[in-house]
Amino acid sequence: MEDRESIDLDIGKYFKTVQRYWLVVIGVFALCVGLSVYGTKYLEPTYAASGKLLFKVDRTSSLAGIGEGLGELKALLADQTPLSTQIEIIYSNRLLNQVINQLNLVDSEGKLREAESIRKSLEVKIIGGTDIVSLSYESKDPKEAADIINTLMEVYMQTNVDMNQEDAIEAREFISQQLPKVQEEVFRAEQALRSFKEKNQVLDLDAEFRTAVTELAELNRKITVLESELSGVNALAESLQTQAGFDLEEAIAINTLSQSPVLIGILTELENVESELVNERKRFKDQNPRIIALNQKRDSLNAALQEQVEQTLGSQAVVPEGLLQVPQGQKNNQLERFIANEIQRVELTRQLESLYTSRRNYEQRSQNLPQLEQEQQELQRKVQIAQVTYETLLKNLEEVQVAENKSTNNTRIIEEAMVPEEGSTAKIQLLALGIMLGLVAATTSVLLLEMGDKYIRSVEETKKIFGYTLLGIIPMFKNKRLSSYFQGEKATPDIPVIEASDSFISEIYRMLQANLKFLSSDKRIKTIVVTSSVPKEGKSTVSANLAATLAQLGYRVMLIDADMRQPSQHHLWGLTNAVGLSDILVGQAELQSGICQGIERLDIIPSGVTPPNPLALLDSKRMTSLIRNFSENYDFVIIDTPPLILAADALTLSQIASGILLVARPRVLDRASAKSAKEMLERSGQRVLGLAVNAISKNESSQYFYHAKRYFPTKKVKAQIYPKSSTKI
Known part of the structure; x- marks a missing residue:
């Protein structure tokens, strides 16, 4: 909003x-x-000739199956059209210079024309929704316009053919350069694949993987069976060992010794000696020669037995004495079963170890198969890519060789330029x-x-620059024509509120005093310093009319002309300025002698003789005492002071006043002075009661006071002033 x-x-x-x-x-x-x-x-009239080009796709290559894509119009970027590129080619210096040379187009000096002279009169555009491009050229010579368009279309078509052939030649040269490199790449890829298979002993990884799974299952089955058999053999071996009372080494030794006839004979004879010795000891004592002879024979047989054992088993072999006995049928059978069982256990253990080794080899190979398969696939892809690239290059080489000898053109002239008969x-x-x-x-x-x-021109601009409360807008009334717009011919030049109290101007000043009254409801405003930013803004006139308005409303008013440099109040009221404020302040005149009556309830003090230093008088204690005295004896004290940017009088007097009423006049006040005055007021910290915009123009007045002429009568009505009791505000 x-x-x-x-x-x-x-x-x-x-x-x-x-x-x-x-x-x-x-x-x-x-x-x-x-x-x-x-x-x-x-x-001068100009003549325009135009022609049309149709851009079409060449179907010959697609129908023949060779050279597809050559001469086809394609855009490089998605947001572009291929026809835009062709239009720029038509505008190029290369084509335009060929047209100039063929038609021998010269300028006024007889020199060949520049391409730019043709380009600026040439227009090439796409006909919307079609693949047709329109070419038009304007010239003062109608035949020249038609010749340029026709020649340009022919040159473009020939250039299009040449460019397509150049593309084919460049493609052939490029393919010829790339073929040996791609062929070498195929050889390297195949060699790498062959080396990989030889190194890793790979024929068919898929078949090998399936075989490995089958073999592992079979090995696990065999291992399970052998482990079960070995468990039974181990249990039988423990049982036989418990029954026989010897271990495997002892059983082997006994079996070996039992096969020796000499050892059997010694054992038989030793057994007989032992039996005879037992019988003889029953009859004789140990010292008996018979007993001694049998002991010696036994020792001799034991020595022969030990010697025979060493010869059979080796010198390091030790056979427990209790095991060297003559073989018996039952014990010999247990020994054979024990040895056979041990042999079976050893054989089963060997078979299991072999199966375990085979399974480990298959498992290790199976773990390596995925990695080998990945490497093989990578090498196969390289081989396939290289082969496909090589085959594609060979096919393309054949196609571009055919296309190189073929005239490909994707444009056609569908409308030639005619010589225009009428110009424009x-x-x-x-x-x-x-x-x-x-x-x-x-x-x-x-x-x-x-x-x-540099001047302010309107009320709105004045409000915007100062930013103070707008208390009143006063139209220009000094001009006779403008004053008649508001109240006929009834106003006086300077103080219209006296002669026409029922006029629109009088009502404006009453509104001004009412706005001053409404500024403060708890603290009365009695002493008002009236000033402006620059001279000629009407501050003295506003002071006089405001004072007269307050007096007409029944208030006792004192109007003081404190502008001692350029006093105006005595001129406005038709008074003498022989004795005034300056004389009272320096003590050369009494107060009563300086007070003049303007109208009923309005007393006026002129400025008096201009002193050498007005500010010193206005800033004196005597001036402060006078203002306080007037504030006590009058309802209002209006002080007319010099402009702000020319003298410090207004700021000095505002210290002992209720506030400052700032008068601004558009078209007289400039922006720089207005800003300077506002800065001075802000720095001083004095209270600014508000802003009164004075002497606005008729045009602006009609904006603010549109209904004033119909509301206020033009017939003069003599004002009747009735006394009122003093009311303090």
């Missing part, structure tokens, strides 16, 4: 600016339009250009004038 209001304000400000400079606007606009009208007299002039365009330039020049002129204007 704020943006819309600011746009409306800007547009309104612009139209107000145009209204101020309407003579300049009309003059600049009329000048531009007049120049364009004058220029139409010198325009740009009168309407020139007039439109003149109107547009006139509008632009007029707008620019207004903007430049506005930029160079």
Whole structure:
């Protein structure tokens, strides 16, 4: 909403600016339009010739199956059209220079024309929704326009054919260079695959993987069977060992010895000696020769037995004594079973170890198969890619060799340029250009004038710069014509509120005093310093009319002219300035002698003789005492002071007053002075009661006071002033 209001304000400000400079606007606009009208007299007719090119896809290559893609129009980027590229080729210097040379186009000096001279009059565009491009050329010579278009289309078509053949030649040369490299790449890829198979002993990994799974299953089955058999053999071996009372080594030794006849004979004889010795000991003592002889024979047989064992089993073999006995049938059978069982156990253990080794080998191979398969697939892909690339290059080489000898053209002339019979002039365009330039020049002129204007022009601008409360808007009444707009011919030049108390101007000042009253409801406003930023803004007139309005409303008012440099109140009221404020302050005159009566309830003190240093008098204790005295004896004290940026009098007096009423007059007050005055007020910290905008123009007055003329009568009604009791505000 704020943006819309600011746009409306800007547009309104612009139209107000145009209204101020309407003579300049009309003059600049009329000048531009007049120049364009004058220029139409010198325009010569121009002739336009046009032709059309159809862009189509060459079907010969696709039907023959060779050279597909050559000469086909394709865009490099997705947001472009291939026809745009062809249009730029038509605009190129290469084609335009060929047209110039073929037609021998020369300039006024007899030299061949530049390509730019053709390009600026040439227009090439796409006919919407089609693959047709339109070419048009404007020239003062109708035949030249038609010749240029026709020649340009022929040159473009021949150039298109040449470019397609150049593409085929470049493709053939490139393929010829790449073929040996690709062939070498195929050889290296195949060699790498062959080396891999030889190194890893690979024939068919898929078949090998299936075989490995089958073999592992079979090995696990066999291992399970052998482990079961070995478990039974081990149990039998433990049982036989428990029954026989010897282990495997002992059984082997016994079996070996039992096969020796000599050893059997010794054992038999030793057994007989032992039996005889037992019998003889029953009859004789150990010292008996018979016993001694048998002991010696036994020892001799044991020595022979040990010697025979060493010869049979070796010198390191030790056979327990209890095992060397004559073989018996049952014991010999157990020994054979024990040995056979041990042999079977050893054989089963050996078979299991062999199966375990085979299974480990298969498992290790199976674990390596995925890695080998990945490596083999990578090598096979390289071989396949290299082979496909090589075959593709061979096929493309054959195609480009055919396409190199073929004239490929994807354009066709569907409309030749005809010699135009009628020409045209740009009168309407020139007039439109003149109107547009006139509008632009007029707008620019207004903007430049506005930029160079340093004065404030409106109430809104005044409010925006100062930012104070707007207490009143006072129309210009000094001009006789403007005053009659509001109240006929009844106002006096300077203080209209006295002669026409029922006039619109009088009501404006009553509204001003009412706004001053409403500023503060708890603290009365009695002493008002009236000032302005620069001279000629009407501060003295506003002071006089405000004081007269308050007096007419029944208040006792003191009006003091404190502008000792350029006093005005004695002129406005028709008083003498022989004795005034300066004389009272320096003690050269009594207070009563300096007070003059303006109207009933209004006393006036003129400025008096101009002193050498007015500020010293206004900043004196005597001045402070006078103001306080007047504040006690009057309802209002109005002080007319010099402009802010010219003297410090207003700021000094505002220290002993209720506040400052700032008067601003558009078209008199400049922006720089207004900003300086506002900065001075802000630095001083004095209270600014508000802003009174004085002497606004008739045009702006009609904006704010549209209904004033109908509401206020034009017939003079003599004002009747009735006494009122003093009311403090």
